[in-house]
Amino acid sequence: MHTTTIRFAGLSKFVCAAALITSFQISAQTQSNATTPTTSGLLTAAQYDDVATLLIGKTPASGLPASVNQSQKWATYTQTVETNWAEYTEKIGTPMVEWAKTEVPAVSETVFYPFSGPDFTTAYRIYPNAKRYIMIAMQNAERPLNLGSTNTQLTDQALDILISAWQLYGTHGFFVTEYLERYYYATQGRIGSSTFITIFMKLQGFELDRIVPIKVNSEGDVEEIPAETRNWPSVRIYATKAGKPIVVDYLKMDLSNPGLQASPENLKFVQLASANPTIFKAASHLPQNANFNMIAxxxxxxxxxxxxDETALNYSALIKSFDVALYGKFVIAHHAFQSYHTDLALAFTQRSDIKPLNYRFGYYKDGNYVVLIARRK
Structure with missing residues (x-):
């Protein structure tokens, strides 16, 4: 998901959420501009586990911190996470896993997910055997929100933001990009992408071992930087599940042509990462835009x-170099992007080998969703 403004069906729910977030922005602006004090340097694995456990609405082994125990929002938050994760899992997550088992070739090394936002869940459910996940978006990562180091007022504000986010994710399976920006600036706690990635990893059974800030060096490689660095726009997460270690690299990066031209190291990185199996979902049709044709x-x-989904590479461009399988139903793009993908709509009227899709993938379009799997010829 990249920076864009999109309107969705069920708009009233989003308007209410936006109003709630805006009120927090105003409240936050009346306070000091300093960010919430956090531990400089790295936490231990046990401390990271406590941070992650709190973020999924559970009580860590060390017990609830005072600020959380005194929060009027905690009980609502724990119920919201449980309810909305269950809804996501039933309607989207489990069907996606079962579909991927039979339809998507297994990947055991690296997966590339540009325009991802913090959506680790989709990458993991489609490619559960990968060792490294590369995610790129425009939002800051920052440190995962540590509810154990916040005061009660900030805890309540942060939990309200997370409650709002979860109420949308459970139904739609992705975050609205515009709201991700608001979540980040709404409180002094700076709820960045790493907070949501941490939540998703913990909910799916991962133990977080270590989180470090990273950058792309002049050779286009990712390198870790000192943990004491004040701002963490990009992060690397080391985690383990059932004895299997993985690495998640989340990079804040402008993938537009001007953005890549202004940062040659990022262009080199994209050139390297593009040689891996790739995912696109809810990418706002940016890969079809002339201003993003370098990454395309x-x-x-x-x-x-x-x-x-239909918001990524043009169907007519894909079929030149790939064998493309179609799943679901596609008549027209979401109304915010109706001029896009007339070639895909035509393919759905002409091809007789289209397979069904039994879960939601991407933007809401009258209950119709589409997935394309392109295997290089």
């Missing part, structure tokens, strides 16, 4: 496998 060309020229 790299993936079209290098990726061995692409799993995407």
């Amino acid at each position: 060309r790299e993936i079209l020229g290098k990726a061995p496998l692409v799993v995407q």
